[in-house]
Amino acid sequence: MGYLNAIIILGGINIIAALGVAIITGYTGLFTIGHAGFMALGGYACAILVTTFHVPFAIALIIGGLFAGLCSFIIGVPAFRSQLRGDYFAIATLGLSEAIRLILNTTYKVVGGAFGFMGMSNLTTVPVVVIAVILALFFAHMFVTSQYGKNCIAISQDEVAAQMMGVNLLRTKLIALFISAFYAGVAGGLMGFYMAYLSPSFFTITRSSDLLAAVVFGGIQSLIGPTITAFVLVAVPELLRVFSEWRLIVYGLLFVIIMLFRPQGLLGYVEMNFAFARRWWNAVFTPHQAKQGTIKGDQ
Amino acid sequence: MSDSIFAMKNVSSEEISLKNLSVQFGGVRAVDNFSMTLYPGELVGLIGPNGAGKTTVFNLITNYIKPTSGEIFFMGKSLLGKSPDEICRMGISRTFQNIRLFPQMTAYENVELGLHNVPHYSLLEAFVRTPRARRAEAETRKRALELLEMVNLKDFAGERASSLPYGLQRRLELARAMATSPTLLLLDEPAAGMNEDECNELVKLIRQIHEHMKYTIIMIEHHMNVVMELCKNSRIYVLNLGSLLAVGSPKEIQTNPQVIKAYLGERKHARYNSNAGSQ
Amino acid sequence: MDLFLQQVVSGISIGAIYSLLAVGYALVYSVYNFTNWAFDAFMAFGAFMAFYAISSFFLPFWVAAIISILLAIGMAVSTEKLAYRSLRLRKAPRLFMMISAMGANLAIVNLLNLFFGGQFRRFPVENIGTFSMGQVSVGRMDVLAGIISFGVLGLLWVFLYRTKPGLGIRASSIDILTASLMGINNDAVAFIIFAVTGVLSSVAGIFYGIKYAVYPTMGIVTIKAMIASIVGGLGSLPAAVVGSMLLGILETLVAGYISSTYRDLFSFLFLVIILLFFPNGLMGKSSDEKL
Numbered sequence: 001m002g003y004l005n006a007i008i009i010l011g012g013i014n015i016i017a018a019l020g021v022a023i024i025t026g027y028t029g030l031f032t033i034g035h036a037g038f039m040a041l042g043g044y045a046c047a048i049l050v051t052t053f054h055v056p057f058a059i060a061l062i063i064g065g066l067f068a069g070l071c072s073f074i075i076g077v078p079a080f081r082s083q084l085r086g087d088y089f090a091i092a093t094l095g096l097s098e099a100i101r102l103i104l105n106t107t108y109k110v111v112g113g114a115f116g117f118m119g120m121s122n123l124t125t126v127p128v129v130v131i132a133v134i135l136a137l138f139f140a141h142m143f144v145t146s147q148y149g150k151n152c153i154a155i156s157q158d159e160v161a162a163q164m165m166g167v168n169l170l171r172t173k174l175i176a177l178f179i180s181a182f183y184a185g186v187a188g189g190l191m192g193f194y195m196a197y198l199s200p201s202f203f204t205i206t207r208s209s210d211l212l213a214a215v216v217f218g219g220i221q222s223l224i225g226p227t228i229t230a231f232v233l234v235a236v237p238e239l240l241r242v243f244s245e246w247r248l249i250v251y252g253l254l255f256v257i258i259m260l261f262r263p264q265g266l267l268g269y270v271e272m273n274f275a276f277a278r279r280w281w282n283a284v285f286t287p288h289q290a291k292q293g294t295i296k297g298d299q
Numbered sequence: 300m301s302d303s304i305f306a307m308k309n310v311s312s313e314e315i316s317l318k319n320l321s322v323q324f325g326g327v328r329a330v331d332n333f334s335m336t337l338y339p340g341e342l343v344g345l346i347g348p349n350g351a352g353k354t355t356v357f358n359l360i361t362n363y364i365k366p367t368s369g370e371i372f373f374m375g376k377s378l379l380g381k382s383p384d385e386i387c388r389m390g391i392s393r394t395f396q397n398i399r400l401f402p403q404m405t406a407y408e409n410v411e412l413g414l415h416n417v418p419h420y421s422l423l424e425a426f427v428r429t430p431r432a433r434r435a436e437a438e439t440r441k442r443a444l445e446l447l448e449m450v451n452l453k454d455f456a457g458e459r460a461s462s463l464p465y466g467l468q469r470r471l472e473l474a475r476a477m478a479t480s481p482t483l484l485l486l487d488e489p490a491a492g493m494n495e496d497e498c499n500e501l502v503k504l505i506r507q508i509h510e511h512m513k514y515t516i517i518m519i520e521h522h523m524n525v526v527m528e529l530c531k532n533s534r535i536y537v538l539n540l541g542s543l544l545a546v547g548s549p550k551e552i553q554t555n556p557q558v559i560k561a562y563l564g565e566r567k568h569a570r571y572n573s574n575a576g577s578q
Numbered sequence: 579m580d581l582f583l584q585q586v587v588s589g590i591s592i593g594a595i596y597s598l599l600a601v602g603y604a605l606v607y608s609v610y611n612f613t614n615w616a617f618d619a620f621m622a623f624g625a626f627m628a629f630y631a632i633s634s635f636f637l638p639f640w641v642a643a644i645i646s647i648l649l650a651i652g653m654a655v656s657t658e659k660l661a662y663r664s665l666r667l668r669k670a671p672r673l674f675m676m677i678s679a680m681g682a683n684l685a686i687v688n689l690l691n692l693f694f695g696g697q698f699r700r701f702p703v704e705n706i707g708t709f710s711m712g713q714v715s716v717g718r719m720d721v722l723a724g725i726i727s728f729g730v731l732g733l734l735w736v737f738l739y740r741t742k743p744g745l746g747i748r749a750s751s752i753d754i755l756t757a758s759l760m761g762i763n764n765d766a767v768a769f770i771i772f773a774v775t776g777v778l779s780s781v782a783g784i785f786y787g788i789k790y791a792v793y794p795t796m797g798i799v800t801i802k803a804m805i806a807s808i809v810g811g812l813g814s815l816p817a818a819v820v821g822s823m824l825l826g827i828l829e830t831l832v833a834g835y836i837s838s839t840y841r842d843l844f845s846f847l848f849l850v851i852i853l854l855f856f857p858n859g860l861m862g863k864s865s866d867e868k869l
Contacts, residue, residue: 031676031680033680074850077854078849078851078853078854078857079853081854082853082857082858086673086676087607087612087613087672087676087812088808088812090613090676091613091801091804091805091808091849092849092853094801095801095849098798098801098842099842099847102842102843106839156673205798209680209684212677216677245692248684248687248688249684249685249688249689251681251684252682252683252685252686252688253681254681255677255678255681255682255684256682256685258677259674259675259677259678259681260661260664263674
C-alpha cells in the first residue's frame, strides 16, 4: 500500500510539473530544460514559509508557486526581448536552474546548503496530491482554451505571423512562463513535504529532462498526453528498477525517434475539449444557425 | 501625372504617408528615397520586377525592418519605433507573399486569433471563465464566422489551415488580416499562383471587401490583369531597384515607356504592347 | 597586479577552450539556425576516447588526440545523419530540432556513463610544469591549449575564407536554399560542418579534460560556450571568439577576486545583463526571417 501511495504521490507531483512544461514548451513552443530550477524555488520557499513562518500548507504552496513565477521573469524578460530566438530562452533556463542549484548548494545559512533543508512534516498525502492534480488540470485546461492560451498556440506555430496579427509576444510569453513556473513551483512544494526534506540534488538537469520527456512523449499541444506520460514515467521506472541505468539513454533515443517519426507525440494536438466534437458540429452546421451566433463547438 | 488625384483630396486627412523612405542592407539600397501618400478608402497597386523592394516597403510599414532614413506617418502618428504588433493594433494589417497561416490551427481559429490578439478579458477571468468572459468569447466566435462567411470559407471553418487548398489558404489569410479590424490593409501578392478564373474571383472578392469595409488598401501584385482591374479608378506605384519609377493610373503606367523598359525588358516590349492593345 | 595578470593569463587559456566550443555552436547555428545541444556529448565523447586511447592502449598523446578527433568526427557526422537530417529536409520547426538534439545528447552522455562509469578521471598526461614570466607563473599546458586552440580556429578561418568548400559553407550560411540552387551540395555542406564540430569538440574535450577531469557530464561546461556565443552574438564566428575570451577572462577574475564558487553564477548573470542591454549580443545583428 505504501508503495502504491508513493507512486501516486510522486506521479501526481510529476504531472503538475509536467503540465507546467506543457504550457511553455507544448503550447507556446519554447524549449525549456531548466524547470527543475523553478521546482527548487517553489519547494524551498514553501518549506521555509511553513516551517519558519507557520503559514498554512495550502497558502504556502501558492506563495511558493508565485515566487517561482516571479523569478522566471529574471530570464523571461531578457530572453524574450530578443525576439525570434528560442535558443536564448532554452540556454537561459538551463543557466538559471544551474545558478539556483549553485546558490542552494553553497548557502548554508537559511536553506541548509548541500545538506539540504530539513524539518518538514509529511503533509503531502494522497488526497492532497489528487486534489492538486485535478485543480492543476482544470486550470491548465482553462488557460490553454482561453484567448490567452490561443495566442500562445499561435506564437508556437508562427511567431512572426502572430506578431504581425497584433499579438504582443513579450507579454504573452511572459504570462505563459509565469504560469508554467508557478506549476513547477507548486510541484516543488508538494515534493518537499512528501520527502520531508529538500536537497539541491533533487533539482538537477536530469529532472528537467524527465519533465521535457513527459511533454515530448505525451504530445505537443496536449494536456492529457503529458499527464499520462508524466505518471507512467514515474510509475514504470519505480516498478522496473533494472531499467534505471538505461532510462535516460532510452529517453534520449525516443526523443530522436519521436521527432523523426511522430513529432506530435503520443497525443499531440489532442485536447481535452474534444476537438472532434467541434469538427462534428461544423459538419452538421448549417449557415442559418450561424447568423444567430449559437455555436457551442468547444463548450 | 497623378497631381489631379492628389488635388482632389484634403491633405490633412491622409491615411498613411511614407516620406523619403530608405533602407540599406549591406551596400544595397533595397528601398531608396521612396515616398507614397494614401487617403482613406483608396486602393492602390504597388508593382515592379522581382527584387524591386515591394515587400520591403510592407516590411518597413509594419516595422519588421527598420528604415535607414525617412519617416512613416499613419493617421498623423509616426510609426517609427513602434513594434509590429503595436502597428497592427493601430490598424494596419497584412497578408504574406508566402502564406503564413498557423498551420495546425483550424481556419476558424486562424481568424479568431486576429480578433483576440488582445484578449477580451483578464487573465484571472480566463481561469474561471466568468459569464462576462463567456459572452466575450461568444461575440468573438460570431464575428470570426462572419468574416469566414465574407470570404466564402464558412464551410471550411473546422478544417486545419494546412489542409486547405492553396487558393483557400490565401482567402483565409485575407480573412485573418481583416479580423484585426484594420483601416489599412497591405496585400502581398494575393493572386500569386492563381489561374485566371481564381484571379477573377479574387478581384471580385477584394473589390467587395474594399467597398463593404471601407478599407484603404495597398496591393502588391504580379498579375497585371488583377492590378489594372482593381486600380482602374486610382493609381499604381511602380518600383524598380528600390526607387519609385512611376506613379499614375493604369493607363498611364501601361504606356509609360520607362516602365515598359524596366519592367518588361526591351525584348518583351513589342509583345506587351500588342497584349495591351487587345484588352 | 600580479594576481590580476595571473588571472588574465589563466582566463585566456580557458577562454580559448570556450572559443572552440562557441565556434562549434555558432557554425551550426549560422547555417541551420538551431543550437546543437548534442555538442556537449561530442565533447565528452572526444575526451573519453583520448583518455582510453592513452590509458588502455598506451598510445602517445598525439596519436590518441588524432584518434579521438577522428572518432568525434564520426560521432558528429552520424548524429547529424540520424537525428537531424530528415528533420532539416522536411523543414521541421526549430523546437523539433532542439528536442532531437537534446535526445541525442541525453543518449550519448548516458551511454558514456553506462559503459565507463560516472567517476572523475585525471587525464593521463604528465604535468609539463610551469614557467614564469616576470612575477606571473604560467602553466605550459595552458599555453599549449591556447596555441592549439587558436591554431585550430586559424585553420578553420583559412578553410572558410580561402578555400572553395569554405565559400560554399559561407554561401549556405547566408541562404541555404539559394546556395543549393547554385549547385552547392547541401549534404556535403552538412558533412563538413559537422565534421568541423567534431574536431572542435574533441580538441576542446581533451584540453578541458587535462585542465580539470574526464567524466561523462563534463560537457555541461558547454553551457559556458553557449553563453559566450550569445554574449558575442549568435551565429557569428568572430563574435563567438570575442564572447568566449571575454567570458573566460571575466569569470577567472571573479574566481580569483571574489570566490570560485560564484564563478558559474557570474557567467549566468553576465548573460542576463548582456541580453538586457544588447538583445542580440555584443556584435550580433538581429536576424530577420524573410517574409
